[in-house]
Amino acid sequence: MNARLRSLAVLATFTLALPALAAPNETVAKPVKTVVQSVRYSKDDLAIKQLANEEQGRFLLGDDWEKGTDAQRKEFTQLFNKLFSKIAFPKVRENFKNLASITYDDPVLDGDKAKVSSTVIIEHPMKKQEMKLQYSLVKTQGAWKVLDVAVLGDSMLTGIRDDQVRPIMKQGGWDHLLNLMRQKDAELSKK
Numbered sequence: 178m179n180a181r182l183r184s185l186a187v188l189a190t191f192t193l194a195l196p197a198l199a200a201p202n203e204t205v206a207k208p209v210k211t212v213v214q215s216v217r218y219s220k221d222d223l224a225i226k227q228l229a230n231e232e233q234g235r236f237l238l239g240d241d242w243e244k245g246t247d248a249q250r251k252e253f254t255q256l257f258n259k260l261f262s263k264i265a266f267p268k269v270r271e272n273f274k275n276l277a278s279i280t281y282d283d284p285v286l287d288g289d290k291a292k293v294s295s296t297v298i299i300e301h302p303m304k305k306q307e308m309k310l311q312y313s314l315v316k317t318q319g320a321w322k323v324l325d326v327a328v329l330g331d332s333m334l335t336g337i338r339d340d341q342v343r344p345i346m347k348q349g350g351w352d353h354l355l356n357l358m359r360q361k362d363a364e365l366s367k368k
Contacts (some may be wrong), residue, residue, distance in 0.1 A: 180300075183269045200219065202283050202284055204306065204321060205284040205286065205293065205314060205321050206281055206283075206284055206293050207320050207321070208314060208320075208322055208323050209227075209229040209281070209293045209295070209312045209314070209323060211223065211224070211227050212224045212227045212228070212323050213279065213295075216266045216269050216270060216273075216294075217269075217270065217273045217276070219270065219326075221262040221266050224262070225258045225261075225262060227322060227323050228258070228312070228322060228323050228324075229249065229315045229317055229322035229323060229324045230254045230257075230258065230322075231254070231317070232252075232315050232317065232322070232324050233254075233257065233325075233334060234250060234253055234254055234257070234341055235337045236324070236325070236334050236335060236338065237257070237342045238253070238338075238342060239335060239338075239348070241346055241350075241351070243350050244351070246351075247287075248253075249351050249355060252293070252355055253351075253354070253358070256355065256358040256359065256362055257303075257358070260358060260361055260365070262361060263362075263365045265333075266363070272297075272299055273299075275299050275300050275301045275302070276297070276298070276299060276300075277298040277300040278296060278297075278298045279295055279296070279297050279298075280296050281293060281294070281295045282294040282295070289315060289316040289317075290313070290314065290315055290316075291313075291314040291315075291316075291321065292311055292312065292313055292314070293311070293312045293314065294309065294311045294312075295310045295311075295312070296308070296309055297301060297310060306327075306340050308328060309328075309329065310326055310327065310328055311326070312325070312326050313325040313326070313327070313329045315330075325361060342354065346362070
C-alpha cells in the first residue's frame with residue numbers, strides 16, 4: 178500500500194472512531210442533563226433515578242452508614258429521596274422559570290469518579306444571574322450516577338451532612354434520624 182493510501186486508511190479509521198471517542202463524555206454527562214431537565218419539567222421520579230443513592234447515604238452518615246441495618250439504610254434512602262424532591266426540586270424549578278441557558282463543560286474523569294461543570298444563566302426581570310455548578314458523579318454497577326452538586330463551591334451534601342444529619346445522629350442515632358425524617362415527610366405531604 179502506498180503512503181497516500183495508508184494516510185487515507187488511517188484518516189478513515191480515525192474518522193469512524195470519532196463517535197466512539199465522543200460517546201464516553203456524553204455517557205458521563207447524560208445523568209446530569211437528565212436530572213436538570215427532569216427537575217425543570219417536574220419529572221422528579223426520573224431525576225431521583227439518576228442519583229447515587231447508596232454513595233450519598235455513605236457520605237451523609239459516614240461511619241454510621243455501616244452501623245445501620247439493611248432496613249434502616251433502605252428507609253433512609255427512600256426518605257432522603259422523598260424529602261430532597263419535596264424541598265430542593267421546587268426551589269430549582271422556581272429558579273428555572275427565568276432560565277435563559279445552560280452550558281455544560283466536558284466531563285473530567287478520574288477512574289470511577291467524574292466532575293461535570295455547568296453554567297446556568299437566569300434572566301430574572303430584576304437582574305441577570307450566572308450560576309456556576311459542579312456535579313460530582315460516580316460509576317456504580319456500570320452506570321454513572323449523580324452524587325453531589327456544588328453551587329459557588331459549596332457542596333450540597335456537605336451542608337446537609339454537617340448542618341442536619343450529624344447533629345441528629347449525635348442526639349439519638351438511626352432511630353432518631355429516621356423518626357425525624359418520617360415526621361418531615363408527613364408534614365410536607367400535608368401541604
